[in-house]
Amino acid sequence: MSKSVPHESAHLHVTGNATFADDIPQLEGTLFVALFISEKAHANIQSIDFSAVEASTGFVSILTAEDIPGVNDCGPIIHDNPILANEKVSYIGQPVFAVVADSFLNARKAVKKAKVSYEELDAIFDLNEADNNNSYVLPPMVLQKGNAQNKLDQADRKLEGRFKVGGQEHFYLEGQVAYAVPKEDGCLHLWCSTQHPTEMQHLVAKSCLLDANQIVVEMRRMGGGFGGKESQSALFCCIASLAAKKLNRPVKCRLDRDDDMLITGKRHHFNYDYHVGFDKTGKIKSLQLKMLLGAGYSADLSGPVATRALCHADNAYLLDDVDLGAYCCKTNTQSNTAFRGFGGPQGAFATEYIIDNISRSVGVDSLDVRKLNFYGKTENNITPYGQLVEDNVIHELVDELEKSSDYRSRRKEVQAFNQTSTIIKKGLALTPLKFGISFNVVHFNQAGALVHIYTDGSVLVNHGGTEMGQGLNTKVAQVVANELGINPKQVRATATDTSKVANTSATAASTGSDLNGKAAQDAARQIKDRLVTFLSETYSVEKGKISFIDNVVVFGTEKIEFNALIQMAYEARIQLWSDGFYKTPGLHWDKEKLTGSPFYYYAYGASVSEVVIDTLTGEFKILRADLLHDAGNSINPAIDLGQIEGAYIQGMGWLTTEELVWNDEGRLLTHAPSTYKIPAVSDCPAEFNVKLFKNQNVKDSIMRSKAVGEPPLLLGFSVFFAIRDAVASVAEYKINPPLNAPATAEEILSAVDFCRDQASGSVK
Ligand code: MTE
Ligand code: LUZ
Ligand code: MOS
Numbered sequence: 078m079s080k081s082v083p084h085e086s087a088h089l090h091v092t093g094n095a096t097f098a099d100d101i102p103q104l105e106g107t108l109f110v111a112l113f114i115s116e117k118a119h120a121n122i123q124s125i126d127f128s129a130v131e132a133s134t135g136f137v138s139i140l141t142a143e144d145i146p147g148v149n150d151c152g153p154i155i156h157d158n159p160i161l162a163n164e165k166v167s168y169i170g171q172p173v174f175a176v177v178a179d180s181f182l183n184a185r186k187a188v189k190k191a192k193v194s195y196e197e198l199d200a201i202f203d204l205n206e207a208d209n210n211n212s213y214v215l216p217p218m219v220l221q222k223g224n225a226q227n228k229l230d231q232a233d234r235k236l237e238g239r240f241k242v243g244g245q246e247h248f249y250l251e252g253q254v255a256y257a258v259p260k261e262d263g264c265l266h267l268w269c270s271t272q273h274p275t276e277m278q279h280l281v282a283k284s285c286l287l288d289a290n291q292i293v294v295e296m297r298r299m300g301g302g303f304g305g306k307e308s309q310s311a312l313f314c315c316i317a318s319l320a321a322k323k324l325n326r327p328v329k330c331r332l333d334r335d336d337d338m339l340i341t342g343k344r345h346h347f348n349y350d351y352h353v354g355f356d357k358t359g360k361i362k363s364l365q366l367k368m369l370l371g372a373g374y375s376a377d378l379s380g381p382v383a384t385r386a387l388c389h390a391d392n393a394y395l396l397d398d399v400d401l402g403a404y405c406c407k408t409n410t411q412s413n414t415a416f417r418g419f420g421g422p423q424g425a426f427a428t429e430y431i432i433d434n435i436s437r438s439v440g441v442d443s444l445d446v447r448k449l450n451f452y453g454k455t456e457n458n459i460t461p462y463g464q465l466v467e468d469n470v471i472h473e474l475v476d477e478l479e480k481s482s483d484y485r486s487r488r489k490e491v492q493a494f495n496q497t498s499t500i501i502k503k504g505l506a507l508t509p510l511k512f513g514i515s516f517n518v519v520h521f522n523q524a525g526a527l528v529h530i531y532t533d534g535s536v537l538v539n540h541g542g543t544e545m546g547q548g549l550n551t552k553v554a555q556v557v558a559n560e561l562g563i564n565p566k567q568v569r570a571t572a573t574d575t576s577k578v579a580n581t582s583a584t585a586a587s588t589g590s591d592l593n594g595k596a597a598q599d600a601a602r603q604i605k606d607r608l609v610t611f612l613s614e615t616y617s618v619e620k621g622k623i624s625f626i627d628n629v630v631v632f633g634t635e636k637i638e639f640n641a642l643i644q645m646a647y648e649a650r651i652q653l654w655s656d657g658f659y660k661t662p663g664l665h666w667d668k669e670k671l672t673g674s675p676f677y678y679y680a681y682g683a684s685v686s687e688v689v690i691d692t693l694t695g696e697f698k699i700l701r702a703d704l705l706h707d708a709g710n711s712i713n714p715a716i717d718l719g720q721i722e723g724a725y726i727q728g729m730g731w732l733t734t735e736e737l738v739w740n741d742e743g744r745l746l747t748h749a750p751s752t753y754k755i756p757a758v759s760d761c762p763a764e765f766n767v768k769l770f771k772n773q774n775v776k777d778s779i780m781r782s783k784a785v786g787e788p789p790l791l792l793g794f795s796v797f798f799a800i801r802d803a804v805a806s807v808a809e810y811k812i813n814p815p816l817n818a819p820a821t822a823e824e825i826l827s828a829v830d831f832c833r834d835q836a837s838g839s840v841k
Pocket of ligand 2: 381419
């Protein structure tokens with residue numbers, strides 16, 4: 078089963094033949110949208126002069142909030158997210174109205190001719206300012222266990238401080254796009270790039286005043302989503318659909334990169350404020366951590382993101398006495414959203430940072446302090462939210478990586494190098510991860526699938542998940558092929574389609590293959606059961622003596638080709654297609670008390686990064702990276718290794734070069750690749766050793782595999798902490814560098830300067 082078959086679309090990707098939403102042949106009469114976006118961060122709209130817009134070449138129509146027959150909202154949970162601004166704008170980039178024209182170019186030219194006059198209001202951009210003003214999109218959340226204050230008072234050693242982590246632009250290669258086509262009797266067909274076809278269906282229905290059964294959402298693949306198309310594809314789906322309804326014409330809404338970056342939300346940036354108590358060995362006794370999340374102007378998914386941040390602040394460590402707070406700060410900026418890890422990385426980053434501080438403060442190698450604080454295997458394994466960690470493999474995983482990466486001797490080499498090298502400094506870090514798998518909203522953990530076997534023996538599978546490059550369709554096809562004992566090439570996965578499988582969850586929380594794989598297996602198994610019954614009754618063989626292997630079905634002492642059996646079964650009027658369903662067992666979660674067992678299991682991993690920094694320019698380079706990650710019994714090792722490498726690089730980008738900058742008026746200045754620096758091929762480590770940890774899921778997951786989409790993003794932590802280690806070397810590792818993430822060249826330089834000043838000050 079565990080087989081590195083190529084990605085089902087690899088041959089299409091590399092030849093340019095994969096169809097994305099914008100490649101679908103356009104119907105005659107298709108119109109195109111350009112959005113007018115707010116130029117003020119917080120203002121009342123006094124008036125809009127459309128006259129020059131209407132006179133512009135190719136102009137067809139304008140769509141404003143008043144043209145929305147249903148609800149002017151596309152918020153996924155809380156209804157605070159207008160599709161088009163109604164009288165008030167809340168950030169620079171907020172769509173105010175749409176211009177529809179006969180081409181994208183004409184729509185863009187026309188939209189620029191509008192004149193909007195604003196009455197400006199006070200705006201908030203800073204998280205601490207928002208917190209001080211009780212400006213939140215949701216009530217604060219608190220997760221407490223034990224007595225953190227008492228234990229802090231009693232602790233031998235204490236540290237406190239503040240630090241920050243930045244947000245992250247998704248930078249999917251394919252931008253947001255939706256193409257809505259009117260159908261008979263008021264119905265709509267919508268092709269779009271989304272991780273959540275069902276939510277698109279419902280939000281379009283509500284805004285257009287249609288029933289869900291009048292809308293078909295079809296999604297073959299995305300050119301990347303990374304969480305940015307979980308909820309935020311909705312705005313563009315709604316606008317294309319509203320315009321298509323209004324004009325009764327096909328309408329496409331496709332953003333250019335700058336508009337995409339200005340309009341859509343990103344990973345939440347966090348400000349942290351902590352107090353930690355520990356002993357002289359570095360064992361944590363108490364942690365108080367206040368996290369301010371930059372939610373932006375509306376709630377979007379900030380609630381569950383904050384919940385996941387709280388449930389990952391422990392990372393791989395036992396924290397018995399904790400007081401964790403998450404505050405979703407409301408600011409006049411883009412509404413931040415899901416991004417690979419969904420708050421988990423931000424929660425875990427805080428504790429890794431604090432442990433890094435503790436290590437320097439007690440003068441013990443950070444790896445030893447980490448190990449000292451790991452969850453136990455059979456005791457000391459209750460999380461702050463009350464779930465028992467039953468599958469802990471972090472000890473053996475980290476031991477294996479410590480050896481294979483030669484951590485201890487390289488630590489000595491790095492220190493020796495730094496003794497003699499004054500400008501160029503090296504740094505090394507090993508960071509672990511533990512990541513909870515399941516949606517933290519219990520009822521989302523369900524999925525459906527359809528499997529058809531045609532009379533020639535070829536198989537079609539359709540499921541509720543969406544393909545965004547992660548290889549979900551490949552894995553689901555492998556599962557079906559495995560169940561039927563046929564070659565995966567004989568199984569084709571088709572576009573996600575709300576008229577085939579209904580009421581799907583977003584493909585998110587890394588659960589795509591866990592949920593849809595199980596649902597597809599269920600469907601395939603039902604067909605197989607019918608075939609087994611048919612064979613057993615026809616040839617009087619025991620069911621237990623029938624097996625499906627390598628495209629051949631063996632029954633008793635005889636065998637038949639799979640394809641021939643299918644033709645026979647068809648003629649015997651056996652149903653050769655089936656639906657399938659799956660729901661993750663054993664989950665419970667009290668969202669008021671923030672306690673329960675929200676995760677079916679945990680995935681683990683660790684990475685070692687060695688970096689070199691230039692203390693005159695602040696530049697850095699990764700010299701070597703060693704990654705060891707637990708994907709359980711991998712369904713497809715090649716795809717999983719790709720996910721692990723990609724996630725490490727994406728995590729590294731978040732914590733190093735990807736910096737979002739807003740000016741004093743709240744305008745995002747980094748809205749194109751010219752100013753926003755994602756990693757390039759040349760940023761990959763020269764030596765890159767990536768391995769799967771040999772493990773089996775203790776839970777009955779699909780093929781005993783583990784979800785792999787998001788967890789390895791946390792592997793990128795070791796790059797940041799290796800940089801921090803290199804910076805600390807300029808002050809003999811005695812000072813905790815005040816390095817915030819992202820560790821850009823400027824940030825590295827200023828931390829180096831701080832450490833050098835402090836070190837020379839202490840000599841004086
Ligand atoms: N990999 C690729 N190539 N493109 C993506 O957009 N999204 C990530 C991850 N890996 C993503 C990706 C995110 S945020 C999630 S939640 C998972 O894939 C979703 O897919 P899965 O549940 O099937 O792993
Ligand atoms: N919870 C979660 C969610 O853990 N991951 C998600 O992606 C998500 N999305 C929506 C709501 N809850
Ligand atoms: Mo992934 S952030 O759950 O889409």
